[in-house]
Amino acid sequence: MKVAIIGAGLVGSLAALNFARMGNEVHLYEYREDIRTAELVQGRSINLALSQRGRKALAAVGLEQQVLATAIPMQGRMLHDVRGRTSVVLYDPCTKQCLYSVGRKQLNEVLLNACEKLPNISCHFNHKLTSADIREGVMQFKRAEEHITASADLIVGCDGAFSKVRQHMVKAAGFNYSQQYIEHGYVELCIPAKSGEFQMPPNYLHIWPRDTFMMIALPNQDKSFTVTLFMPFKNFAAIKTPEQLLEFFNKFYADAVPLIGEERLVQDFFKLKPQYLLSVKCQPYHFSDKALILGDAAHAMVPYYGQGMNAGMEDVTLLTSLLNKPLKLQEVLEQFSEMRWQDAHTICDLALYNYVEMRDLTKRWSFRCRKWLDTLLFRLFPIFWVPLYNSVSFTSMPYSKCIANRNWQDRFLKRSFAGALLAGLAAYLGALYFRGLHAS
Ligand SMILES: Cc1cc2nc3c(=O)[nH]c(=O)nc-3n(C[C@H](O)[C@H](O)[C@H](O)COP(=O)(O)OP(=O)(O)OC[C@H]3O[C@@H](n4cnc5c(N)ncnc54)[C@H](O)[C@@H]3O)c2cc1C
Numbered sequence: 001m002k003v004a005i006i007g008a009g010l011v012g013s014l015a016a017l018n019f020a021r022m023g024n025e026v027h028l029y030e031y032r033e034d035i036r037t038a039e040l041v042q043g044r045s046i047n048l049a050l051s052q053r054g055r056k057a058l059a060a061v062g063l064e065q066q067v068l069a070t071a072i073p074m075q076g077r078m079l080h081d082v083r084g085r086t087s088v089v090l091y092d093p094c095t096k097q098c099l100y101s102v103g104r105k106q107l108n109e110v111l112l113n114a115c116e117k118l119p120n121i122s123c124h125f126n127h128k129l130t131s132a133d134i135r136e137g138v139m140q141f142k143r144a145e146e147h148i149t150a151s152a153d154l155i156v157g158c159d160g161a162f163s164k165v166r167q168h169m170v171k172a173a174g175f176n177y178s179q180q181y182i183e184h185g186y187v188e189l190c191i192p193a194k195s196g197e198f199q200m201p202p203n204y205l206h207i208w209p210r211d212t213f214m215m216i217a218l219p220n221q222d223k224s225f226t227v228t229l230f231m232p233f234k235n236f237a238a239i240k241t242p243e244q245l246l247e248f249f250n251k252f253y254a255d256a257v258p259l260i261g262e263e264r265l266v267q268d269f270f271k272l273k274p275q276y277l278l279s280v281k282c283q284p285y286h287f288s289d290k291a292l293i294l295g296d297a298a299h300a301m302v303p304y305y306g307q308g309m310n311a312g313m314e315d316v317t318l319l320t321s322l323l324n325k326p327l328k329l330q331e332v333l334e335q336f337s338e339m340r341w342q343d344a345h346t347i348c349d350l351a352l353y354n355y356v357e358m359r360d361l362t363k364r365w366s367f368r369c370r371k372w373l374d375t376l377l378f379r380l381f382p383i384f385w386v387p388l389y390n391s392v393s394f395t396s397m398p399y400s401k402c403i404a405n406r407n408w409q410d411r412f413l414k415r416s417f418a419g420a421l422l423a424g425l426a427a428y429l430g431a432l433y434f435r436g437l438h439a440s
């Protein structure tokens with residue numbers, strides 16, 4: 001089968017590897033130049049948190065160890081309060097699993113190098129898909145001033161949140177689609193290495209929660225941190241001058257100012273406009289036996305659960321296992337859409353919810369109590385009681401099952417809490433009654 005994959009990002013290059021290993025002829029088309037020779041671009045999340053689902057997909061193509069070798073483990077969240085005091089909340093005090101900070105460019109390079117080694121993947125960089133006839137499997141590309149036509153038996157759209165392939169599917173009957181921009185945007189900043197060393201403890205995901213906004217930082221291989229400030233657009237708009245910026249930072253992120261450096265802070269902050277964040281839900285993910293979308297093209301999500309890439313890579317794992325079954329292509333694609341949409345919608349919702357948790361709840365006692373209780377029960381019953389964050393990040397349990405699990409745990413805790421309260425009340429009333437009997 002001739003397979004055209006649109007987009008050589010993290011999901012597209014992984015999908016290409018899988019299709020080629022099954023003996024297909026794969027053409028990988030990418031709008032941008034080859035990332036391996038391109039300069040690093042600010043603003044497209046320079047690093048990402050890799051967790052179980054992504055690791056599993058990389059392991060399946062023999063690349064997990066190579067990726068982990070240059071990744072930096074993050075054992076938990078390190079919270080920075082307004083006064084610069086820090087506290088640590090481990091992700092998994094029981095079995096010590098962690099997230100891995102990986103460079104987007106490095107990871108993409110590892111995948112593209114692997115693609116290049118396979119004889120039946122052809123990479124076409126600087127090819128922008130401009131239109132496609134998904135019924136006929138015909139695609140139009142633009143390369144500089146040149147127009148190129150190509151055809152394929154199957155078109156796989158891995159072309160990200162603004163997918164062109166998806167645009168063509170939206171027009172087809174029976175395709176459900178919704179997108180949502182949140183009112184918050186982000187800018188990327190940098191805490192550089194100092195004398196060749198990290199300026200903060202490296203093995204954590206650093207968070208500065210500030211109720212309605214927050215800042216995070218993930219470690220890089222070169223001992224710097226990529227810092228991301230998330231905030232409502234109106235707050236960004238209120239910061240117009242370097243003075244206003246420094247005043248804002250000295251008020252809310254005073255401990256980070258000397259680490260970033262005032263000059264660099266001003267330079268990086270004003271270099272780019274705040275970027276938008278988009279959540280996309282659609283269904284189904286295929287069109288007949290002709291087209292399919294994967295990764296952000298199918299389910300872009302806000303980045304607060306660190307699952308966008310992981311979920312996209314998991315798409316590839318699930319699709320590959322279906323392709324290995326003795327089914328017709330049409331059946332494979334139908335089953336893929338059917339088994340995936342609910343889970344994808346769930347993780348989109350969870351990602352929106354986790355923003356509230358990260359910027360606000362992590363500071364609250366109720367959250368910390370719940371976390372403590374979760375950890376205690378997890379330690380006592382590691383198979384029976386897996387907390388939500390852990391099932392999402394450290395297992396391959398379907399996302400909707402993670403949520404069902406959490407709902408059950410909530411009910412259980414409420415019931416036990418109510419039960420304990422009632423028992424306490426009954427004991428108290430009983431004691432009063434007996435005291436009364438005694439007295440009379
Ligand atoms: C700030 C931020 C932080 C994030 N952090 C994490 C994290 O910690 N963990 C995590 O798992 N996920 C994270 N994500 C999500 C993650 O970046 C995405 O889910 C992931 O990049 C999706 O990969 P993809 O290959 O589907 O799409 P993309 O990475 O967007 O790749 C799409 C590719 O298609 C190409 N393309 C687009 N249009 C065309 C066209 N018309 N023709 C040809 N090529 C085209 C693009 O150039 C690009 O190379 C984060 C996202 C953001 C914005």
Ligand SMILES: *[C@@H]1O[C@H](CO)[C@@H](O)[C@H](O)[C@H]1NC(C)=O
Binds near residue numbers: 020023024025119120
């Ligand atoms: C693709 O590569 C595989 C393994 O290297 C090989 O078995 C297969 O015949 C190739 N297919 C095409 C169409 O080149």
Ligand SMILES: *[C@@H]1O[C@H](CO)[C@@H](O)[C@H](O)[C@H]1NC(C)=O
Binds near residue numbers: 174175176283284
């Ligand atoms: C589209 O959404 C509606 C309403 O939620 C649902 O009933 C329908 O089955 C969906 N269509 C597809 C193709 O999934």
